[in-house]
Amino acid sequence: MRLGICGWSQSGKSTVFDVLSGGQVHDHPSGRALTGVAHVEDDRLDFIASLFSPKRVTRAAVEYLDLPGLVAGPRSQEANPGILADARQTDGLIAVIRDFAATTVALPFGDIDPARDFERLWDELIFADLEMTERRIDRLHKDMKRPSANRDDQAAELACLLKVRECLEETRAISEADLGAAESMMIRGFRFLSEKPLMVVLNVGEEAAAKVGVRAGDDFGRPTVAMCARLELELDELPEDERGAFMEEMGLCCLAAGEVVSEAFRMLGLVTFFTCNEKECRAWTVPEGTKAPAAASAIHTDMERGFIRAQVVSFEDLKELGSIKEARAHGRLRLEGKDYVVREGDLIEFRFNV
Ligand SMILES: Nc1nc2c(ncn2[C@@H]2O[C@H](COP(=O)(O)OP(=O)(O)OP(=O)(O)O)[C@@H](O)[C@H]2O)c(=O)[nH]1
Ligand SMILES: [Mg+2]
DSSP states (O other), rough: OEEEEEEEHHHHHHHHHHHHHHHHHOOOOOOOOOOOOEEOOOOOHHHHHHHOOEEEEEOEEEEEOOOBBBOOOHHHHHHHHHHHGGGGGGGGGEEEEEOOOOTTTTOOOOOOOOHHHHHHHHHHHHHHHHHHHHHHHHHHHHHHHHHTTTHHHHHHHHHHHHHHHHHTTTTGGGSOOOOOOOHHTGGGGGGGGGSSSSEEEEEOOOOGGGOOOEESSSSSOOOEEEEHHHHHHHHHHSSSSHHHHHHHHTTTTTTSSHHHHHHHHHHHHHEEEEOOOEEEEEEEEETOOOHHHHHHHOOOOOHHHHHHEEEEEHHHHHHOSHHHHHHHTTTTTTOOOOOOOTTTEEEEEEEEEO
């Protein structure tokens, strides 16, 4: 899974990136996108590992892309589509919106107004998509003037892109363009930005740090997590035994980084399941609705081909009963067939035959 971190310049994107990717990178080259991989902290995996004492614990991995800041003002329409081109190669976007008032950090629009900043960011995404659509429409018009063996395909693509353009011109997401299944397939290769799952990290100042966490009923109409990115980064750098006292001093009740990852998984429609034996305990992510054999193929394709059954226990049952043995004794260890849909938190042992 790959998530792009985007937003206006100086909104705190690189700081959020450092928090999410565990602060491994300290040098953010200006004007270039930077990639970092983070392993998702998960208490459930730690609990399961404590039961099996495996040699290795492997966490789910997320790749983050720290994008250069979008520019406001006259240069925006020429500069921003280029900056956003990298953002197309992601599965979803995290928009970092500034809500901290440091006088030393420049404000692209002169003042702090998260709702406006989000709206303008959305306009930039739409504009970049629109520009790409228009380029393709022009190309098709030109190509269609010449004889061609695939005229029908060209005409179908043109009709589809005209619908897309109409939608974008009204600053609506492409998902609202009312496209049929074949049309949706046709435009998949464009990797439109306004079609991607999008969430917001509201980067709040130190004085509002106590209010971090998930926000419902937000201003943005998107899943939103409030975070004081700079403070969380400072906390990451402290020895573990000093964190509690520092958090108390700053009035920080909890950390938001974990919430961002959970919200991102939710918005992408991903579920996490676990496998564990004496060798390795591991977290895997698959799209919601994945059936057991396809989940097994995430581990090894042979396991899908030779799939016989899945032995499943939910994390809640395992936690409550404390061991696989007790789960079995209470009938909570289920044997599921090839139509079983994997659920969030399942611990699965695949039985297969190759
Ligand atoms: N006071 C305060 N400063 C912050 C906070 N988050 C980020 N900053 C500061 O704001 C400045 C910009 O942060 P970056 O994370 O580099 O912002 P960016 O969005 O990556 O900037 P560009 O890549 O240049 O667009 C840095 O000096 C940060 O220390 C915050 O929550 N509070
Ligand atoms: Mg940056």
